[in-house]
Amino acid sequence: MSSVLKNRKAAILFLMPALALYTAIVFVPILCSVYYSFFQWNGLSGMTFIGMDNYVELFTRDKVVWPVLLQTIVYTILQILFQVGGGLLLALLLTLLVKKRAVFQTIYYIPVVISSVAVCQIFDKLFSVTPTGLINHLLSFFSEGLGMTEWLTTPGLSLVVTAFAEGYKTMGVYMVTFFAALLSVPYDLSEAAKMDGAGWLKTVFHVKLPYIRPILVANMVLVLNNALRSFDFSFMLTAGGPGTSSELLASYMYKKAFGSMQYGYGSAVAVLIVGICLILASFCMRQFDK
Numbered sequence: 613m614s615s616v617l618k619n620r621k622a623a624i625l626f627l628m629p630a631l632a633l634y635t636a637i638v639f640v641p642i643l644c645s646v647y648y649s650f651f652q653w654n655g656l657s658g659m660t661f662i663g664m665d666n667y668v669e670l671f672t673r674d675k676v677v678w679p680v681l682l683q684t685i686v687y688t689i690l691q692i693l694f695q696v697g698g699g700l701l702l703a704l705l706l707t708l709l710v711k712k713r714a715v716f717q718t719i720y721y722i723p724v725v726i727s728s729v730a731v732c733q734i735f736d737k738l739f740s741v742t743p744t745g746l747i748n749h750l751l752s753f754f755s756e757g758l759g760m761t762e763w764l765t766t767p768g769l770s771l772v773v774t775a776f777a778e779g780y781k782t783m784g785v786y787m788v789t790f791f792a793a794l795l796s797v798p799y800d801l802s803e804a805a806k807m808d809g810a811g812w813l814k815t816v817f818h819v820k821l822p823y824i825r826p827i828l829v830a831n832m833v834l835v836l837n838n839a840l841r842s843f844d845f846s847f848m849l850t851a852g853g854p855g856t857s858s859e860l861l862a863s864y865m866y867k868k869a870f871g872s873m874q875y876g877y878g879s880a881v882a883v884l885i886v887g888i889c890l891i892l893a894s895f896c897m898r899q900f901d902k
Contacts, residue, residue, distance in 0.1 A: 642886055648879035655875045666880035676856055677864065677881065684840060684861045687775050691839035694779025696831050699786025704816060706791050717791070721784040728781065732848040735777040739763035767857035770850045774858050778845040782838075786831050793824040833896045837889050861885050 649666050651659040670677060702720050706713055723731065738745050741762055744752075748761060763773050797820050805815045821828065843862035846852055852859035852867070861881060869878025 642883075645879040645882040645886070648876055649883050651876045653875045654873040655869075656873075659876075662876070666877045669877065670880050670884065676859075677861075677884075680856060680859045680861055680864045681884075683771060683857070683859060684842075687771060687842065687846075687860060688836060688839035690772065690775035691779055691842070692832060692835050694776060695783045695786055695835045696828070698779060698783040699831070700790045700828075702783065702787040703790035703794055706787070707794050717787075720787055723781045724784040726781065728844045729848060731777060731781045732845060735773065735780075735849060736764065739773055764850055765854050767854060770854065770858040774845050774849050777849060778839075778842060786835070789827060789831060790824070793827040794820060797823045829896060833893055836892055836896060840889050840892070841885060861888075 648659075650661060650663060652662045652665075653659040706717055706720075709716060738747050741748060741760060747763065751761065761769070763769050801819050801823065802815055805819045810818065841862050842860055843866065846858055846860045847863045847866070850858045852863050856864075862885060865878050865881035865885065868874045868881060
């Protein structure tokens with residue numbers, strides 16, 4: 613087996629099917645989007661070449677795209693906190709368990725296998741006002757005003773709730789990877805830290821987290837790219853509202869392309885998303901190489 617892995621021709625042969633599939637479903641659509649972004653097209657009639665006009669519109673005249681970009685950045689930061697931070701916290705809690713660890717690990721992972729539509733429906737009911745949802749009902753015990761909070765229709769709150777809903781669904785994936793990484797930390801390092809008088813928190817921050825830094829950075833890159841391209845939760849839970857207060861770049865691109873029938877301009881927004889993903893991913897990978 614090792615001789616096969618060392619053979620470059622064999623490695624390339626095994627990689628070719630996956631590379632061909634990845635090229636067909638990722639690189640080809642990206643190239644098509646770049647091509648369409650130079651045209652004015654409604655998807656039905658003929659295409660009219662307009663050069664860089666879509667990009668001029670995007671960067672100079674569109675007053676919506678920049679607030680949406682800022683919201684997408686905020687949403688991405690929240691996703692890193694919820695998914696990476698939440699997954700890491702759950703993984704650390706699992707390492708403290710001796711009995712019933714598999715039970716709690718399964719419970720924490722259940723949201724991952726639930727469909728996004730079902731999770732959005734659950735959160736819609738939890739945060740609803742009419743009828744009163746569970747969250748508002750519980751808050752009403754502490755304050756009558758808190759019990760009537762419009763979570764999904766208040767600017768600012770709707771974006772946070774949407775981010776939390778997506779983070780709740782996917783943090784189990786990163787919990788598993790972090791848990792596996794934490795189990796790989798040599799026992800001797802933790803014991804040496806304890807002998808030096810370090811408590812649990814100091815051992816985590818000064819021993820375990822530095823040891824699993826490559827996994828931490830890799831997970832951040834994954835969350836970063838996924839959050840910048842996030843679409844389903846914003847579209848299904850708040851439809852980008854109220855107004856455009858919880859709109860994300862991907863949902864804005866979808867509405868421009870398929871709602872307003874501006875396929876060329878929607879493609880330009882898609883190219884912007886790809887460019888941002890590549891820049892931020894490259895930055896994170898440089899941090900990973902240090």
